[in-house]
Amino acid sequence: MLKNIFFLFLIQISNYIFPLLTLPYLVRVLGASQFGSLMLAQALIQYFITVTEYGFNLSATKKIALSKSQDETNKIYTNTLYARIILALICFIIAILCTQFIEMFEREFNVIIILFLGVIGNCFFPIYLFQGLELMKKIAWISIVSKTFMTLSVFVLVKDAKDINNAALALAIPLLLPGIISFIYIYNRQLARVVSFSFRGIVKELKDGGALFISQIAISFYTTFNTLILGYIFNPTIVGVFSAADKLRIAAQSCYVPIQQVVFPRINKEAGELSTKLLKYGGFFVLISFLGSSLVFFFGEQLALLYLGNEFIISARLFKWMSLLLFIISIAIVFGQWGLITLGKEKLLTKIYVIGALCHVGYSIPLVMGYNVYGMLVSVLITEFIITLMMIFSFYKVTHSAI
Structure with missing residues (x-):
């Protein structure tokens, strides 16, 4: 592995x-x-x-x-x-x-x-x-x-x-x-x-x-669609500012993808209780993501400003606070992709994402119109937090009802 x-x-x-x-x-x-x-x-x-x-x-x-x-x-x-x-x-x-x-x-x-x-x-x-x-x-x-x-x-x-x-x-x-x-x-x-x-x-x-x-x-609807919302409401310049920060966030998050992709088939093949396997693999995964999020939060803004240039100072600020997404998403991967999908609860996971998407569309547009790119950042953070909570609740509900 x-x-x-x-x-x-x-x-x-x-x-x-x-x-x-x-x-x-x-x-x-x-x-x-x-x-x-x-x-x-x-x-x-x-x-x-x-x-x-x-x-x-x-x-x-x-x-x-x-x-x-x-x-x-x-x-x-x-x-x-x-x-x-x-x-x-x-x-x-x-x-x-x-x-x-x-x-x-x-x-x-x-x-x-x-x-x-x-x-x-x-x-x-x-x-x-x-x-x-x-x-x-x-x-x-x-x-x-x-x-x-x-x-x-x-x-x-x-x-x-x-x-x-x-x-x-x-x-x-x-x-x-x-x-x-x-x-x-x-x-x-x-x-x-x-x-x-x-x-x-x-x-x-x-x-x-x-x-x-x-x-x-x-x-x-709370990732790619954000770019389209900003482009429709504002202009390509605003899209460029937000996209630059999001590119950096995605790059940081990509460090976790190898573990995510390799562990998923292993969890499906490996014998044993799912909860035990999630504790084994998920605990390590979440710990790594927490350390990565902390590094981005404390040092990301300075590095992004140096990297992108003074024209993208707002992008640097956005990147700092996007660090919270790295930690939240790692928890969602453990309980959503590794947990619910392995249990065959794809439809339940879909409902969670759809609810999250509908919520996001509902409050992201007014927040963006009122607070520009910062409104979009807040919208994404709220949405990811809501979705992760629903995944955790659903996983425990499914596993405990099966006992």
């Missing part, structure tokens, strides 16, 4: 450290307004990535981890792949419609189309397969090579504020290349084969991941 955590950690390093190398360059060269426009387009694309990932990174991972034969693995892989391709085609149509009929996206047509290459690549990047098989070594190096290429592309292609299309292309590369390379690698190493698919099989994969997909969409 430790080896898989290490390689997943390398993937997360490549996912966020390499972009962090380019972030200060992009915000300075593009400026707050153009950087905000890029982030606004990326927020829309992130929705499409969420749609194509559906709930497969958890539902398909669990199936492959429990698969009894290669044929069964092949069927899961094939049906999931075709389901993602169908979803990507639907998303492309929606992307075109958005650029034609929604004002804040009309001027970002080229940027959105270029960024959509990442959606295509992501369809062919089956993280669920590698997680389920607990094989992460090769994919880690593929990710590192792709992110290295992205980093070099940013510095070579982006020279001034007019190069926003080039910046979009550079950001699409780390999603496009891993998809192509991993697809070839899976075929050559016979980890899984694309076999005959059935519409019934595709529908089954969609149905099995449906609850988790709704959860992800609900989550997006």
